[in-house]
Amino acid sequence: MNPTFTKQLNSCCIGGCLILASLIGSVRQARASANLQIGYSGGCHESIGVTTVARSAVMPLLPADYGARYGFGGFGSTPGPTEAQIIIRSVACGNASLDSMALGPVVNSQIGVISARRDAEDSDAFAGNGIDNYLLEFATSSADIAAAMGAFGVAATLDADLSLVFSGDNVSNDSSPLFTATGSHVGPSVAWPGGFIANWWSPNAAGDIRSRQVIQAINFRFGGGLTISAGSAGPLLVLLGPAPVLVQVPLGGSFADGPVTLSVPAAPGPLPIAGAAAALTWSRRLRRRLAKPILNDAIEAKAGGWASTWPR
Numbered sequence: 001m002n003p004t005f006t007k008q009l010n011s012c013c014i015g016g017c018l019i020l021a022s023l024i025g026s027v028r029q030a031r032a033s034a035n036l037q038i039g040y041s042g043g044c045h046e047s048i049g050v051t052t053v054a055r056s057a058v059m060p061l062l063p064a065d066y067g068a069r070y071g072f073g074g075f076g077s078t079p080g081p082t083e084a085q086i087i088i089r090s091v092a093c094g095n096a097s098l099d100s101m102a103l104g105p106v107v108n109s110q111i112g113v114i115s116a117r118r119d120a121e122d123s124d125a126f127a128g129n130g131i132d133n134y135l136l137e138f139a140t141s142s143a144d145i146a147a148a149m150g151a152f153g154v155a156a157t158l159d160a161d162l163s164l165v166f167s168g169d170n171v172s173n174d175s176s177p178l179f180t181a182t183g184s185h186v187g188p189s190v191a192w193p194g195g196f197i198a199n200w201w202s203p204n205a206a207g208d209i210r211s212r213q214v215i216q217a218i219n220f221r222f223g224g225g226l227t228i229s230a231g232s233a234g235p236l237l238v239l240l241g242p243a244p245v246l247v248q249v250p251l252g253g254s255f256a257d258g259p260v261t262l263s264v265p266a267a268p269g270p271l272p273i274a275g276a277a278a279a280l281t282w283s284r285r286l287r288r289r290l291a292k293p294i295l296n297d298a299i300e301a302k303a304g305g306w307a308s309t310w311p312r
Contacts, residue, residue: 034263034264035261035262035263036148036149036152036261036262036263037098037099037259037260037261037262038096038097038098038145038148038149038259038260038261038262039095039096039097039098039257039259039260040091040093040095040096040106040213040257040258040259040260041093041094041095041096041097041256041257041258042093042094042095042105043093043094043254043256044091044092044093044094044254044255044256044257044258045091045092045164045166045252045253045254046089046090046091046092046164046252046253046254046255047089047090047091047164047166047171047173047181047185047226047250047251047252048087048088048089048249048250048251048252048253049087049088049089049181049226049228049247049249049250049251050075050076050085050086050087050088050114050247050248050249050251051085051086051088051228051240051245051247051248051249052077052079052083052084052085052086052248053083053084053085053086053239053240054082054083054084055072055079055081055082055083055084056082057238057239058084058086058113058239061113061136061235061238061239062113062134063203066134068270068271069270069271070113070115070116070117070132070134070201070271071115071116071117071271072084072085072113072114072115072116073085073114073115073116073117073131073132074114075087075114075131075249076248076249077248077249084113084114085113085114086111086112086113086114086136086236086239087111087112087113087114087131087133088109088110088111088179088181088228088236088247089109089110089111089112090107090108090109090110090162090164090173090175090181091107091108091109091164092105092106092107092163092164093105093106093107093258096142096145098144098145098148101144103142103144103145105141106140106141106142106145107140107141107162107163107164107175108138108139108140108141108145108162109138109139109140109162109173109175109178109179110135110137110138110139110200111135111136111137111138111178111179111234111235111236112133112134112135112136112200113133113134113136114131114132114133115132115133115134115201116132116271117132117199117201117271118130118132119132119199119210120132120197120198120199120212121197129192129193129194129195129196129197130196130197130198130199131196131197131198131199132198132199132201133198133199133200133201134200134201134202135154135200135201135202135211136235136236137155137157137178137234137235137236138154138155138156138157138200139156139157139158139159139162139175139178140156140157140158140159140162141158141159141160141161141162142158143158143160146158149262152209152262153202153204153209153264154202154209154211154262155202157177157178159175159176159177161174162174162175166185166252169184169185169186169187169221169224170183170184171183171184171185171226171252175231176231176232177231177232177233177234178231178234178236179228179229179230179231179236180228180229180231181226181227181228181229182226182227183224183225183226183227183250184223184224184225184226184250185221185223185224185226185250185251185252186221186222186223186224187221187223188221189219189220189221189254190219190220190221190222191217191218191219192218192219192220195214195215195216195217195218196215196218197212197213197214197215198212198213198215199211199212200212200213204264206264207264207265208264208265209262209263209264210262210263210264210265211260211261211262212260212261212262212263213258213259213260214258214259214261215255215257215258216257217255217256218253218254218255218258219253219254219255220251220252220253221251221252221253222251223250224250224252225246225247225250226246226247226250227244227245227246227247228240228244228245228247229242229243229244229245230242230245
């Protein structure tokens with residue numbers, strides 16, 4: 001074997017081992033402190049679709065005590081007693097980081113069931129500015145994020161070809177094998193008062209894992225339409241079937257910074273008696289928001305009166 005090639009090969013192996021050792025060390029340290037920090041910054045853009053499915057279809061994908069601990073919540077509309085709402089989200093950020101290690105650009109996609117819990121909402125200074133979802137599937141273009149989340153106990157699919165492309169109002173999302181999506185998120189882009197907190201829960205024997213993303217400032221676009229096609233396998237194919245589905249609530253978002261903390265709190269206890277009703281604060285606000293004509297938003301934004309005219 002060529003000595004120069006052997007030297008290069010050994011160098012690559014050593015470098016790869018050092019990176020892997022550093023990653024494993026970070027995850028072990030995170031486990032010891034019961035949390036893992038993943039940073040998302042550099043200008044993030046997200047595409048979200050929410051739609052209703054039959055509760056009987058989603059129940060086999062959930063733990064047996066899901067109804068008592070999480071319940072079924074609404075996003076833009078209230079699901080009926082035989083319904084559940086699922087959320088399908090992709091986000092692209094200019095830079096991600098794992099502890100102090102910069103990872104560069106990243107695209108993530110996730111699918112979940114919207115729950116009736118209000119842990120995120122209760123953590124935000126503005127009532128209704130939070131949502132708790134139960135994670136069904138997660139994919140990322142970052143090998144480091146996939147490895148770190150997997151080591152922490154959250155299953156993450158690595159797909160280096162994930163893409164989320166915005167061209168004006170139009171969006172194209174290739175999150176296969178999870179799903180693909182095309183459509184638009186039409187403005188005006190409106191600053192959401194108070195930012196937003198999103199919890200994504202995953203099962204774990206030591207206590208359910210909570211992935212909490214805290215976004216201090218975010219802009220939403222409420223118009224447009226989004227069509228989602230399930231991948232060739234996975235929970236979304238079970239829930240939506242193979243035909244493309246026009247989601248009931250399309251939502252485009254943009255934010256500068258939104259770190260995620262993974263932690264292992266005690267498994268959420270039973271919902272309070274009034275929990276399901278109280279958790280619909282966000283749903284009621286969003287229904288009022290969606291009912292307002294886009295033209296009114298432009299007039300309010302131009303007049304600078306958005307915050308003062310926000311429906312409460």
